[in-house]
Amino acid sequence: MQSISDDTEGEKIISTTHSVKSLGSTSDPSTQVIDETQRSLESRHISLLAIGGTIGTLLFVQIGTPLTQGGPGSMLIAFVLWSSVILAFNNCLAEMVVWMPISSPFIRFIDRFVDPALSFCAGWIYFLTQATALPFEIVAFNLILRYWTDKIPVTAMSIALIVIYIFLNIFAVRLYGESEFWLSMGKVILMIGLIAFTFLVMLGANPLHDRFGFRYWQPENVPGAPFAEYISTGSLGRFHGFAACMIQAALIIVGPDYVAIAAGEAKEPRKIMPRAFSATFHRLTTFFVLGAFCVGTLVPFSDPDLVKSVTDPEPGVGASPFVIAMRRLNIKVLPDIVNAMVLTSVFSAGNTYFYIGSRTLFGLALEGKAPKLLAKCNKKGVPVYSVGVMILFSLLAFMQVSEKGTVVLNWLLNLLSSAGIITRAFVSLAYIRFHKAMKVQGISRKELPHRTYLQPFCGYYSMVALIFIVFVYQYPLFLRGRWNTVTFIFSYGILAIVPLLYFGWKVWKKTKIVPLGEIRFFDEERAHLD
Known part of the structure; x- marks a missing residue:
């Protein structure tokens, strides 16, 4: 599924500021707002942006959860399969964003290509996903810090983190981009180091001189490997194990939407965005797929320390399969280095959520789906009031000082855990309609500055897979003896929130699904870019 790009010398997307109005389908002048952001993010910033929000505790620590559920074989296959879904989604988003690199693009594409009400719904649930993930990363930072000491006051450290996020x-935006470039580079170095570590120690380069190779993939060494039983036994149990790994993969492997959000602030977007999308997919899938392979090779899925880490995790990276393997091999110092690097990874993830959340809210304001004040930028092109809202959400991190507050914060995270997946499904739908509208209106795909293969198959494939995962996200609840009302409410509550937001806005604003023949392809706005 490679891409095809057309680079024309006459293309000049070099302006540092925008001069286009809101791209919403409404003709009400009161909702039109000027986009005052500036194009100051360079190629190196954009290409590493997705890594900032996706590589963190999920890859370095929580990747042990699917290993215990499905074993190394099921986990590796699941991660490879879900990477194909992300590739399909990446292709859809890349075509639209490279063609029209605007601020908060996919939210506004849904408005133009599907229905303004669906754009309102997608934008707000996506914003809330990022806004609630921010305090979670602050909490995670404090927990990882306890690997060394618990004497640093949680409140003081939370305040320090919030102040730094505000400063960046x-x-x-260039200051944010520069900080994320170096922080994300650290994550890349750490992941490459852990992959190299895996291959060295499995060949015997460890204090025990144990050349264990693929020992933990073999059933004669680890009963049940490489496909573990989960919930049930036999073939059904192995199916449950694989299903659990697929669900975990869907929650862990993300990224292209983070690159898209920054399109409106990228220098020469039609030149750098195709490379950014391609690099993002290859880096993320390589790290996640190889990460799945590495942890399955380093630690047996039934290892008591690994199993305990899922239900009762130690502070810091004590629950990481990589660190558990280091301890098994009597390797010193490296766990401290990994903890330090993961600490910066968590900080970076919080920084990315801060940025993505503010830009999502900014995009909603541009389209008249949030107060116009939130689209106001300072002289540097930063939407200061949208950033201010993210500051307020970051204060939710102080709930961790109370046991009840921590429970509430976890409820919010569970409620919105699949909201990002739903938003991506809506983006895939927007692409399907975008592709159909071009055909209906007789517009050749050759007019696109960037084209991808296997379209519109990628749109259908990613949309169906994303929607399917949302509905089976907590399917074990429906098995005999596993029902939990609270878990059901906070796992599937988003499926009630989505129609409420959609139909509420639809009735209030009297929106309609845009007919394919009436879809406008941003011709008036693209004139400012070409």
């Missing part, structure tokens, strides 16, 4: 996000 409020003054200039």
